């Protein structure tokens with residue numbers, strides 16, 4: 669009995685020893701290296717490549733989540749409390765970043781210097797491009813835009829951490845050469861694709877299509893994150909027959925039962941694209957471009 673009481677007392681003391689200090693250090697300690705953040709994996713991969721070992725780079729959108737429907741938790745804000753700079757895509761895609769960044773963090777939209785396309789929906793309705801409506805935010809899917817993003821990341825990081833300027837320059841040059849090589853490889857992969865006309869899951873692929881000389885015949889979801897109406901799907905079915913489409917692309921982040929039954933009804937094969945990446949085989953920006961090019965090369 670005495671032994672049991674001693675064990676019990678010991679356990680209570682142990683719990684206090686473990687729990688109390690943990691509670692007192694609830695705010696994450698200042699990291700050894702300066703912290704920067706990036707909203708989406710493609711931006712994160714470019715930033716970590718340019719930063720090298722000099723900085724701690726944090727990714728905000730977890731791999732597998734869709735930026736169109738993401739709601740960050742308060743825990744995210746805690747993790748990012750020491751972030752000095754945050755690289756974002758902008759154009760309304762990752763506005764949720766404002767809920768997780770400390771006020772002092774500088775936000776850098778990576779769209780600077782990139783010629784943006786009007787969102788497909790607006791382009792179809794004939795809305796002029798000079799309104800305040802956001803432009804199509806999926807510009808990273810054109811590798812030449814990614815090369816511009818690397819240049820911007822390099823100059824922004826050098827402004828913030830001038831003592832690392834030479835390292836950032838060297839790392840950026842290496843990344844640009846690697847993206848250029850992936851771009852050329854993707855062109856080769858897509859040279860003999862049986863059909864250059866695609867039906868994608870959502871309107872993410874216009875920059876990719878434009879760069880690689882493909883055509884987007886339609887998207888399964890005309891508005892990202894919202895299920896298509898039965899009437900829309902009927903029209904889409906008619907389009908697949910008219911254009912002679914035999915493949916539909918769903919997405920790693922957003923597959924659902926509706927696209928499966930649509931594909932079944934219309935005799936289409938389903939292939940999966942990933943516009944964000946972050947997991948194998950899209951575990952780097954270059955692999956994101958290459959794995960999608962490989963998948964699209966099977967479009968028939």
Ligand SMILES: [Zn+2]
Nearest residue numbers: 736871872892
């Ligand atoms: Zn999207």
